[in-house]
Amino acid sequence: xxxxxxxxxxxxxxxxxxxxxxxxxxxxxxxxxxxxxxxxxxxxxxxxxxxxxxxxxxxxxxxxxxxxxxxxxxxxxxxxxxxxxxxxxxxxxxxxxxxxxxxxxxxxxxxxxxxxxxxxxxxxxxxxxxxxxxxxxxxxxxxxxxxxxxxxxxxxxxxxxxxxxxxxxxxxxxxxxxxxxxxxxxxxxxxxxxxxxxxxxxxxxxxxxxxxxxxxxxxxxxxxxxxxxxxxxxxxxxxxxxxxxxxxxxxxxxxxxxxxxxxxxxxxxxxxxxxxxxxxxxxxxxxx
Amino acid sequence: xxxxxxxxxxxxxxxxxxxxxxxxxxxxxxxxxxxxxxxxxxxxxxxxxxxxxxxxxxxxxxxxxxxxxxxxxxxxxxxxxxxxxxxxxxxxxxxxxxxxxxxxxxxxxxxxxxxxxxxxxxxxxxxxxxxxxxxxxxxxxxxxxxxxxxxxxxxxxxxxxxxxxxxxxxxxxxxxxxxxxxxxxxxxxxxxxxxxxxxxxxxxxxxxxxxxxxxxxxxxxxxxxxxxxxxxxxxxxxxxxxxxxxxxxxxxxxxxxxxxxxxxxxxxxxxxxxxxxxxxxxxxxxxxxxxxxxxxxxxxxxxxxxxxxxxxxxxxxxxxxxxxxxxxxxxxxxxxxxxxxxxxxxxxxxxxxxxxxxxxxxxxxxxxxxxxxxxxxxxxxxxxxxx
Numbered sequence: 248x249x250x251x252x253x254x255x256x257x258x259x260x261x262x263x264x265x266x267x268x269x270x271x272x273x274x275x276x277x278x279x280x281x282x283x284x285x286x287x288x289x290x291x292x293x294x295x296x297x298x299x300x301x302x303x304x305x306x307x308x309x310x311x312x313x314x315x316x317x318x319x320x321x322x323x324x325x326x327x328x329x330x331x332x333x334x335x336x337x338x339x340x341x342x343x344x345x346x347x348x349x350x351x352x353x354x355x356x357x358x359x360x361x362x363x364x365x366x367x368x369x370x371x372x373x374x375x376x377x378x379x380x381x382x383x384x385x386x387x388x389x390x391x392x393x394x395x396x397x398x399x400x401x402x403x404x405x406x407x408x409x410x411x412x413x414x415x416x417x418x419x420x421x422x423x424x425x426x427x428x429x430x431x432x433x434x435x436x437x438x439x440x441x442x443x444x445x446x447x448x449x450x451x452x453x454x455x456x457x458x459x460x461x462x463x464x465x466x467x468x469x470x471x472x473x474x475x476x477x478x479x480x481x482x483x484x485x486x487x488x489x490x491x492x493x494x495x496x497x498x499x500x501x502x503x504x505x506x507x508x509x510x511x512x513x514x515x516x517x518x519x520x521x522x523x524x525x526x527x528x529x530x531x532x533x534x535x
Numbered sequence: 536x537x538x539x540x541x542x543x544x545x546x547x548x549x550x551x552x553x554x555x556x557x558x559x560x561x562x563x564x565x566x567x568x569x570x571x572x573x574x575x576x577x578x579x580x581x582x583x584x585x586x587x588x589x590x591x592x593x594x595x596x597x598x599x600x601x602x603x604x605x606x607x608x609x610x611x612x613x614x615x616x617x618x619x620x621x622x623x624x625x626x627x628x629x630x631x632x633x634x635x636x637x638x639x640x641x642x643x644x645x646x647x648x649x650x651x652x653x654x655x656x657x658x659x660x661x662x663x664x665x666x667x668x669x670x671x672x673x674x675x676x677x678x679x680x681x682x683x684x685x686x687x688x689x690x691x692x693x694x695x696x697x698x699x700x701x702x703x704x705x706x707x708x709x710x711x712x713x714x715x716x717x718x719x720x721x722x723x724x725x726x727x728x729x730x731x732x733x734x735x736x737x738x739x740x741x742x743x744x745x746x747x748x749x750x751x752x753x754x755x756x757x758x759x760x761x762x763x764x765x766x767x768x769x770x771x772x773x774x775x776x777x778x779x780x781x782x783x784x785x786x787x788x789x790x791x792x793x794x795x796x797x798x799x800x801x802x803x804x805x806x807x808x809x810x811x812x813x814x815x816x817x818x819x820x821x822x823x824x825x826x827x828x829x830x831x832x833x834x835x836x837x838x839x840x841x842x843x844x845x846x847x848x849x850x851x852x853x854x855x856x857x858x859x860x861x862x863x864x865x866x867x868x869x870x871x872x873x874x875x876x877x878x879x880x881x882x883x884x885x886x887x888x889x890x891x892x893x894x895x896x897x898x899x900x901x902x903x904x905x906x907x908x909x910x911x912x913x914x915x916x917x918x919x920x921x922x
Contacts, residue, residue: 301630301650319919385789403721404775404791483782486775489921501623501728502914503630 291509302505310510320494324514327490330410331474337414338421338470339463346422347455350429351437365422373416377483380412384484404486412480417473421466428462429455464526471522475515491515571655571682572835581613582837585628586638587824588780589800589858590688591616602853606844612837620778621728622891623914629653635832636841638688640822641676642730642891642910647827648684654830655682660839663846666864670882676892677825685825686842689851691860691877692821692888693726693734694812696787696797709738709815711794713765716772724786724795725769727776729910729917730891733820734796735762735769737889741817750900751820752892759908759916766920776921780804799859821888822860 257264294305314320349361368376383390384401391401402408432455440450478492485493491514498508584591591614594601603614617634619625622643629637629652639647647653658664664686671677671687678684697706702719713735716723725731736751739761746758754762774792777783780801786792788807802812826845828838844850846863852870855862861877868874892899898907908916 319922322922381785386791387789487770487773487921489918494918497914497918500627501621502911502918503623503626504911504914 287509287512290506291513293506295504295506310507311513313507314510314514320511320514323489323491323494324518326406326488327475327492327515328518330406330413330490331471333410334413334417334474335421335467335470337410338418339425339467341414341418342421342425342466343459343463346425346429349422349426350432351434362426365419365426368415369419374479376416377412377480380408380415380480380484384408384411404484406485406488408484408486409481409488409490412484413474413477414470416480417470420469420473424462424465424469425459428459428465432458460529464529468522468526472519475518571657572660572839573657575660575839576836578610578612578836578840579834580611580837581615582635582834582841583615583617583633584636584638584841585617585619585625585634586636587640587858588618588620590618590638590824590854592854592857600853600857602845602850605850606841609844610837610840612834612840614841620780621726622730623728624778629829632829632831634829635834635838637827637829638824639685639827640824640891642893644676644684644825644827645679645893648679651830653684653827654832656685656828656839656842658683658686661686661843661846663843663848663851663864666848666866667846668864668880671823671863674823676823676890685827686846687863688824688826688845689855689858689860689863690821690823690888690890691799691858692814692819693796694799694802694819695815696795696802696810696812698787698790698793698809699811700809701790701793705811706794706813707816709734709817710742712796713738713769714742716769719794720772721774722791722793723769723772723774724783724792725766725773725776726796727778729913730820731796732759732762732766732913732916732920733889733891733894735765737820738817739765749902750898751889752894753898753900753902753907754894755898755902755905755907759912763916763920770920770922800857803857803859819888821890823890 257267290302291310292306292308294303294307294309295301296303345361345365349358349365353361381404382388384403385391386401386403388401394400402411436454436458437450440454445453476492478490478496481488481490481493482496491511495508495511498504498511591603592600593603593614593616603616607613617628619628622640625637625639625643626646628634629647630650637647637653639653644653667687671690673681673683674687677687695706695709695712697711699705701722702711711719712723712725726734732754733751736748736754736758739746739758740748740751743761746761748754748758775782775786777786777792777795780798783792783795783797783801784804787801787805787810790809797812799812802810826842828835828842832838845854848862848864848866849870851862851864852867855867856871856873859877861879862868862871862874865880868879871879874880894907894910894913896906896909898905
């Protein structure tokens with residue numbers, strides 16, 4: 248048997264075994280991540296031919312300077328940050344009680360049903376969900392129909408629409424880690440807190456929240472970073488709103504200015520690095 | 536734990552890989568000038584076409600609208616078509632390659648030629664070329680130094696669409712999307728491309744004559760600033776910009792947009808019957824399109840066959856009628872009864888539409904004393920307008 252011979256050959260050779268195991272993933276990570284990302288970052292320091300839009304390898308800091316100094320990029324960065332932060336807060340506010348109910352209140356049967364219900368939207372395509380929001384938010388959509396008897400109107404396409412759609416899209420990614428976090432909080436700790444006279448609020452702030460904080464941070468990383476890079480949702484329900492992703496997209500697709508697009512993409516990369524560094528200081532990454 | 540694979544070796548490996556691939560990025564594409572085909576051979580069996588929506592119809596959108604099947608039967612070239620929403624998008628797709636034929640408007644053609652993405656067309660190989668209107672041949676947007684780079688397809692104007700229930704009386708001027716746009720706050724739409732700045736310039740030609748705009752694609756700093764300012768004001772009333780024509784159809788059907796720029800084909804596709812289109816009194820921007828052949832094509836014979844097919848009077852008549860534009864030949868009018876409405880062949884009228892052209896720093900209106908704002912500045916300004 249050849250498999251037998253191979254395993255006999257590999258058995259005493261630990262390093263070879265490890266190399267065989269790691270080569271493919273490291274190559275993949277290296278090529279797709281490190282190399283592609285460095286190629287992107289380097290492009291930011293190149294320039295394009297004005298008429299044909301072809302990338303020319305002439306070193307310049309013009310693109311980066313433009314991104315840093317022009318008011319347009321500041322406005323859009325602040326808007327994007329605001330949207331991402333709002334989406335994160337909304338998702339965490341919804342996810343914490345939902346996850347608590349799933350992990351601590353619901354019986355095993357209901358819990359399984361809820362997990363399925365939370366994960367089910369992930370089976371549908373992203374585009375289908377965003378276009379559903381486009382139909383919902385439309386001026387002849389369901390939201391308008393429900394609200395108009397009360398003299399209210401649909402928010403229509405714009406920043407509010409983007410925040411609603413993104414909050415909906417990323418909610419499962421926030422609920423699941425927080426649910427797992429709650430699951431790790433032993434019931435006996437809640438009982439012990441109650442025995443010692445801790446009421447609901449006290450138990451929540453003194454016992455539960457410190458334990459699930461890393462889980463909340465993990466969830467927030469998903470919602471925040473996914474929102475930061477999004478541009479399709481903005482295009483469909485954002486009306487005239489532009490986010491950083493849209494600027495990158497128009498510079499690749501319409502303006503044909505890859506170096507400028509690369510320079511703009513440095514902004515979200517920078518923001519995420521700062522965010523991760525801040526998270527790392529809290530120690531949350533270690534307990535993930 | 537015992538340390539396997541020295542870390543430094545691993546790092547060195549990753550670093551060298553990175554360097555190697557960066558070096559590979561540096562190789563530039565060849566700059567060999569492409570040549571026109573000398574003679575035709577056997578067809579290759581398939582052809583990939585990049586075109587505006589409504590230009591390559593095989594009956595899937597409307598069973599009655601089909602000029603692809605007859606081509607496939609006659610030539611054996613199976614057509615694979617992709618549509619695009621803006622010339623900029625088309626340029627990007629052409630750069631990525633994989634298309635044999637492209638239908639390009641005047642703001643795209645010269646960029647394709649300059650980037651060597653299309654090759655000259657030997658018009659002697661095309662039976663249909665002779666009948667095409669003389670005033671469409673050898674133009675600055677389809678020929679370079681007298682060498683044809685494609686076959687004219689059709690031309691038309693960007694129209695003003697309005698919701699007949701919300702916008703009355705029927706508008707006759709672009710002012711409903713500019714000076715009076717706030718009447719339709721949040722329900723105005725505009726075309727999402729830098730070339731739309733020219734629409735504002737056309738409006739200013741009539742309403743701010745002191746700016747002295749002669750050609751909406753030749754704007755000096757002051758004229759350009761005025762157009763951008765007009766669009767920034769307009770933006771406050773814009774609900775959304777469109778480049779995907781399906782998105783605009785849906786927005787007008789649902790009433791989310793009630794007034795804005797459009798194409799005839801969009802009006803033809805709206806099923807609610809609550810919209811109408813008009814060519815406003817200020818005139819309009821428009822397009823004059825050209826079928827071109829990719830320089831990297833692997834199916835040149837099928838590509839020439841398509842150019843000949845789409846330019847033949849009956850097919851050209853059907854295709855241009857469906858899109859809502861004037862055909863490219865007198866003979867095509869025998870197959871259409873609305874040629875007069877589109878002023879087909881009327882040179883005078885054709886000259887009043889401001890055909891999309893790529894703005895360059897040498898003013899296209901012939902001014903020598905100033906420098907005009909070029910297209911890269913237009914794209915930057917467009918992002919600023921959208922904010």
